[in-house]
Every structure is written in C-alpha cells, then in structure tokens.
Amino acid sequence: MMYDSDERRWHAVANREKAADGSFYYGVITTGVFCRPGCSSRLPNRANVEYFASCKEAQSAGYRACRKCNPTGNSKNEQNEQKIIQACRDIEQSDRPPKLKDLADAVGMSPYHFHRLFTNLVGVTPKKYASGHQARRFKDSLKASESITDAIYNAGFSSSSGVYSRNRDRLAMKPGDYRAGGAGITLHYGLAECEFGWLIVAATDRGVCAIEFGDDPALLPQQVQDRFPGAHLQHAGSDFVRLLREVVRLINTPHSSCTLPLDIQGTAFQQQVWDVLRQIKPGETLSYTEVARRIGNPKAVRAVASACAANKLAVVIPCHRVISKDGRPGGYRWGAERKRRLLDQEREEA
Ligand SMILES: [Zn+2]
Known part of the structure; x- marks a missing residue:
C-alpha cells in the first residue's frame, strides 16, 4: 500500500492503520503534536492535519512527538521484529533447541503470541527453525574439516545413531543425487593401514559411505572418486583419526x-x-544362490553377485561372506586373496 496522496494518508489515519506506521507521520496544527498513522489518540479534524515523510521533518516544522504512539521510538512492529530477530539469535547460539516458553519469556511475550509472531515473520515455527539450524551447523562444522564423529557431537546431537536417523530425510542425498554419482556433495576421506592392507574411509555428512581396500594408498582416493564421479573429495586431516581407528578396529576384530x-x-x-x-x-x-533366495528372488543370482561387487563398504557390509555354491571363495572386488584371508581370520576367531 502506497501512501502517496493526502487522500490515502488521511484514510490510513482515520482508520488508524498500524500497517502505515513508518511510512509517514502526521502533525496536528492545533496541538503541535505529531503522530504515527496508527496512533490511538483522538482523531483530529482533517483540516488541521499535515503530513511528513520523517520525524525529522515534523520536528523541524515545530512539532513535538506524541507520548502515546512515540513516533521517534521504534514502532510496535519494529519492536516485535527486533524481538523475533533476538529469538533467532538465541536459537542459533544454543547447543540444544530451546524450549518455546524460554524463548517467549526472554522477549517478554506469551508463548502463544510469540509462536504466532515468529511463524509469521520467519516463515517457519521456532521448532523448525531450531532443527534446521542444527542441521546447518552440522554441515558447517563438517566444512571445517572435522571428523564425521566430531561433527556429529559438536552439532549437539546426543548420539551418532540419533543423528543418522534424524538427519536421514533432511540431509540425505536425494535419489537423483545418487544417480548422478554424488554430484555436488563433498566427501571427506582419510587413509589408514590394517592387517589386510591400506584402507580409505570416506564419509558424507550423514555417515561413512565408502570403505575400500588397496595396496597403494596413493591410488585409493581415485578409487572412491570412481564410485562417486560427481563428488568433491577432500582430505579430512588429523581429525578423522577417531573414525579411522574405529574402522580398523572393526576389521581387525570382526x-x-x-x-x-x-x-x-x-x-x-x-x-x-x-x-x-x-x-x-x-x-x-x-x-549367491542362497542370498537370492532370501531376497525372494531365487533367479537373481547374477544380479546378487553384481550387488556384492557394487558394495562400497568393505567388511561393514560383509560381501566377502558370500561365496560360490561349491564352497570356493569366488570373486572379491578388493582381490580374491584378501577375501580368503578375511574369511580365514573370521573362522579362526569364531
Ligand atoms: Zn500519537
């Protein structure tokens, strides 16, 4: 709504339109006081009113500010806006999503009024804002090249299994992203050595997405890149150590x-x-035949073998435990010899 004519301005004043507050001010010649359009004081005679674009203009014309609507101070709208902005900062800075009542108390509003105002101004509920921010902070902390586990804890989640299930929908790569080979996502990776050779561990912000064996650590990043051609690979640095240790432990003690x-x-x-x-x-x-039978698709033996070969999480998804019908180990993405040794180790420990 534009208040670009006397006609419109008077209409706003006569109807005490709060929405017009800040757009212009009116002075009352007979009292020497100037007001916001939404002022609740007695409506003056239209003939005694003049309009100003700013408080300054009204003041230099000799008017003083009305005590009721306090035109030189912040309007109710502006005050509310500032309170909501304050609440947003409070949410952003707290480790856990704050309670609605605490947020409302902090800005002196009833929880109901606060909730309605927040939702109107921000576009989402305080709760949604908090969880969205927590997710964003989770991503930001990963960008700082921390380990996935550190990031999970720093984002204020109580356990890593919690973050996995809670962020599943929000942070998940969409099916389209998956088909595009991880296009646009960043994978953090680290290298480690275990009994079965070199390892690369790569993680998205949801969790570990690749564990691969190799003989030459220098070639391992490319191996992951081939699996996720569209992803941006970034070395995670020393903070990834905790995660690598966990993977090595898992492999050495199956x-x-x-x-x-x-x-x-x-x-x-x-x-x-x-x-x-x-x-x-x-x-x-x-x-392979038995696996095909268990998924209810006994004829899909070949497809089962392909799915085993497509496994990106060595040992965690134990594709090495699927062997030929005649008892021979069969093929393994990371070498038949490595498969045999993994199976031997597990048999010895069993
Ligand atoms: Zn007033």
Whole structure:
C-alpha cells in the first residue's frame, strides 16, 4: 500500500492503520503534536492535519512527538521484529533447541503470541527453525574439516545413531543425487593401514559411505572418486583419526559390533541384498544362490553377485561372506586373496 496522496494518508489515519506506521507521520496544527498513522489518540479534524515523510521533518516544522504512539521510538512492529530477530539469535547460539516458553519469556511475550509472531515473520515455527539450524551447523562444522564423529557431537546431537536417523530425510542425498554419482556433495576421506592392507574411509555428512581396500594408498582416493564421479573429495586431516581407528578396529576384530554412522548408498535392489549380507555373522558364509533366495528372488543370482561387487563398504557390509555354491571363495572386488584371508581370520576367531 502506497501512501502517496493526502487522500490515502488521511484514510490510513482515520482508520488508524498500524500497517502505515513508518511510512509517514502526521502533525496536528492545533496541538503541535505529531503522530504515527496508527496512533490511538483522538482523531483530529482533517483540516488541521499535515503530513511528513520523517520525524525529522515534523520536528523541524515545530512539532513535538506524541507520548502515546512515540513516533521517534521504534514502532510496535519494529519492536516485535527486533524481538523475533533476538529469538533467532538465541536459537542459533544454543547447543540444544530451546524450549518455546524460554524463548517467549526472554522477549517478554506469551508463548502463544510469540509462536504466532515468529511463524509469521520467519516463515517457519521456532521448532523448525531450531532443527534446521542444527542441521546447518552440522554441515558447517563438517566444512571445517572435522571428523564425521566430531561433527556429529559438536552439532549437539546426543548420539551418532540419533543423528543418522534424524538427519536421514533432511540431509540425505536425494535419489537423483545418487544417480548422478554424488554430484555436488563433498566427501571427506582419510587413509589408514590394517592387517589386510591400506584402507580409505570416506564419509558424507550423514555417515561413512565408502570403505575400500588397496595396496597403494596413493591410488585409493581415485578409487572412491570412481564410485562417486560427481563428488568433491577432500582430505579430512588429523581429525578423522577417531573414525579411522574405529574402522580398523572393526576389521581387525570382526566380532565386535559396528557403531559407525553409515550412509549406505545404492539402488533399492542393492540395499535389499546388502541388508541380507549384514545379517551374515562373522565365521559364516552364504552362497549367491542362497542370498537370492532370501531376497525372494531365487533367479537373481547374477544380479546378487553384481550387488556384492557394487558394495562400497568393505567388511561393514560383509560381501566377502558370500561365496560360490561349491564352497570356493569366488570373486572379491578388493582381490580374491584378501577375501580368503578375511574369511580365514573370521573362522579362526569364531
Ligand atoms: Zn500519537
């Protein structure tokens, strides 16, 4: 609404339009006082009113500010806006999402009024704003090249399994991103050595998405890049140590349970196969045929083998525990010899 004519300005004054506050001021010749259009004081005679674009103009024309609507101070709208902005800062700076009542108390509003005003001005509820901010902070802290586990804890989540399930929808790569080979996402990676050779561990902000074996550490980043051609790979630095140690521990002691936050990326069919694989205990094996039978698709033996080869999480998704029907180890993405040694170790420990 533009208040660009006397007609419109008078209309706003006569109707005490709060929305016009800040757009112009009016002075009352007979009292020498100037007001906001929304002022609740008695309506003056239209003939005695003149308009000003700013308080300064009104003051230099000899008017003094009305005590009721306090035109030189902040308007109610501006005050409310400032309170909501203050609440946003409070949310951003707190480690846990603040309670609605605490936020409202801090700015002197009722929780109901605060909630309505916040939602109107910000566009989302305080709760949504808080969880959105927490997710964003989670991402930002990863950008600072921290380990995924540190980032998870620093973002204020109580456990890494919690962050995995809670961020699943919000931070997940969409199916389209997956098809595009991780286009636009950043993968942090680190290298480590274990009994079975060199390892690369790569993680998205959801969790570990790749664990691969290799003989030459210099070639391992490319191996991950081939799996996620569109992703940006970034070395995670020394902060990744904790995560690497956890992976090495898992590989060296296969009977320990996996507490890693995982970001398992694959097609629906691959996920189905990998789910079956994760149920095979160390020291046990299944044939490709048996896996196909367990997913309810006994003819899909070849597709099962492909899904095993497409596994990006060595040992965590134990594709090495799937062997040929005749008992031979069969192929392994990271070398048949490595597969045999992994199986030997698990049998010995069992
Ligand atoms: Zn007034």
